[in-house]
Amino acid sequence: MIIIGLVAASLAAGGVFAVVLSPPPDPCAGVTGAFRSFTIIAYSDGYNGSEYHSGPWPDVTVQRCDTAVFNVINDDTGTHGFTVTSYSNAGLELAGGNQQKLHFQASRIGQFRIYSTYCSDPTAHKFMVNGLLNVT
Numbered sequence: 001m002i003i004i005g006l007v008a009a010s011l012a013a014g015g016v017f018a019v020v021l022s023p024p025p026d027p028c029a030g031v032t033g034a035f036r037s038f039t040i041i042a043y044s045d046g047y048n049g050s051e052y053h054s055g056p057w058p059d060v061t062v063q064r065c066d067t068a069v070f071n072v073i074n075d076d077t078g079t080h081g082f083t084v085t086s087y088s089n090a091g092l093e094l095a096g097g098n099q100q101k102l103h104f105q106a107s108r109i110g111q112f113r114i115y116s117t118y119c120s121d122p123t124a125h126k127f128m129v130n131g132l133l134n135v136t
């Protein structure tokens with residue numbers, strides 16, 4: 001009985017060490033999700049007219065492990081940024097007339113703010129701080 005107990009204890013300890021030493025599992029390892037593309041027009045009225053929406057705008061949803069692709073077009077003359085909390089803290093910075101893509105695999109479930117880190121126009125900036133990416 002004592003030997004069985006020791007074996008069980010060492011197995012338990014081994015299990016603990018294995019958990020500590022292993023990198024955290026990637027929930028999307030081997031999973032190919034869908035590509036979800038969104039076109040974002042940055043202008044003086046925000047992203048896709050955020051100024052005219054009372055709630056978060058844009059408000060987009062992908063499923064976990066999907067690849068989210070944001071095709072950002074700056075239709076304005078000044079500079080605008082675009083980023084998504086947790087997924088791209090550096091984000092994009094687009095000069096007037098510029099177009100760039102931001103893409104990543106949405107491996108974490110939750111709600112993530114879409115916003116601009118920098119706008120040359122402070123009035124437009126107010127409309128570029130309250131977008132939302134939902135990962136379900």
Ligand SMILES: [Cu+2]
Binds near residue numbers: 081
């Ligand atoms: Cu902006």
